[in-house]
Amino acid sequence: MKTSHSFKLTAAAAILASVLLTGCNQANSSTAATTAEAVIAVPVEAALTRNGEISSSYRTTATLEARAEAEVISKAVGIVQRILVEEGDEVSAGQLLAVLDNERQQYSLNKEKAELNRLSSELKRMEEMHQRKLISADVFEKLQWQHDALQATVNLAELALKETEIRAPIAGVVSRRYVKTGQLVNQHVTQSLFHIVSNQQLEAVVHLPEQQLAQARVGQTALLQFAGMTPVSAELVRISPVVDAGSGTVRAVLKVANEQQQLKPGMFAQVQLQFDVKADALLLPKRALMNTDNSQAVFVIDSENKVSRKQVHLGYQADNTVEILSGLALGDQVVIAGQSALKDDALVNVVTVREF
Structure with missing residues (x-):
């Protein structure tokens, strides 16, 4: 009985040893598989640093x-008899736009001219008598003063008649016509008859942040982008000498040439004001950058397809490109997509090398 019991214990021990050995073999296989998975290359996209222009x-x-616009008003009172221009018409400075009823002014001028002619004839006769000492100098001088005063009255009557002709104060385009034929123009109420704008040269006002003021200079170029149109160049012509305390900005004015008159006042523009241009800067796609602790870094791929993290210092920045001042060299291969899953010495598989 003891021999049979011992045999059973030996058989059980053998079975247990076999189970433990099998478990160890499985654990070793799992560790090996994990190690194989750890060396799988991470797929990434890359780009090569290059030299190029950036601003x-x-x-x-x-x-x-x-740049120039005017509200045309009338200095005279009267009924509008004729309108000679319409909205959209180009006019020159001094061109006749409309005419008011001027019969009263014409009659008044004729009366004053007749009186002046009478007084002029009398003054001529008195001058001859004065030369012959037939009248006193005092009488002759009073008559001459009356003549001068009447001449001024005639000039005023001519001016009143002239003011019934509404003329353009500037050259430009009639943007609005407010008046109608038969309408009474009242001198005591400020009443615009036409609105004229000069489209040959336009302006765009931008407000620069205070920190940009050190780079802004009169004469710099700006690029204006309008919806559905090719970009238009402009020039920075004026910079305000004071900073607005409320907004912390500086008012700057751009001059926009418009000889073809394709642009219209009131159009909305996206403005890019160019402070400086570097023709041969070291460039990199902006999406390669990783921002950590207020510093910029990238992953650089070496000849063995392993990556290393390098800190870079940036210069000028464009929409999709940045200038590298230090940290990289020309032709370095840099990860631009997939870097979130990387760490130093990680093995990568470069799927695509993008051009930019």
Whole structure:
């Protein structure tokens, strides 16, 4: 009985040893598989640093304004007899736009001219008598003063008649016509008859942040983008000498040439003001950057397809590109997509090398 019991214990021990050995073999296989998975290369996209042109610029928005515009009003009172221009017509400075009823002014001028002619004839006769000492100098001088005063009255009557002709104060385009034929123009109420804008040269006002003021210079170029149109160049012509305390911005004016008159006052523009241009800067796609602790870094791929994290210092920045001042060299291969899953010495598989 003891021999049979011992045999059973030995058999059980053998079975247990076999189970433990099998478990160890499975654990070793699992560790090996995990190690194999750890060395799988991470797929990434990359780009090569290159030299190119980049500019320091500031982006904002602006609305076009006419450099010169005028509200045309009448200095005379009367009924509008004729209107000679319509909205959209080009006019020159001094061109006749409308005519008011001027019969009263014409009659008044005729009366004053007749009186002046009578007094002029009398003055001529008195001058001859004065030369012959037939009248005193005092009488002759009083008559001459009357003549001069009447001449001024005639000039005023001519001016009143002239003011019934409504003329353009500036050259431009009639943007609005407010008056109608037969309408009474009242001198005691400020009443615009026409609105004229000069479209040959437009302006765009931008408000630069105070920190951009050190880079802004009169004569710099700006690029204006309008919906559905090719970009238009402009020039920075004026910069305000004071900073607005409320907004912390500086008012700057851009001059926009418009000889073809394709642009209109009131159009909305995206503005890119170019402060400086570097023709041969070291460039990199902006999406390669990783921002940590207020510093910028990238992953650089070496010849063995392993990556290393390098800190870089940036210069000018464009929409999709940045200038690298230090940290990289020309032709370095840098990860631009997939870097979130990387760490130093990680093995990568470069799927695509993008051009930019």
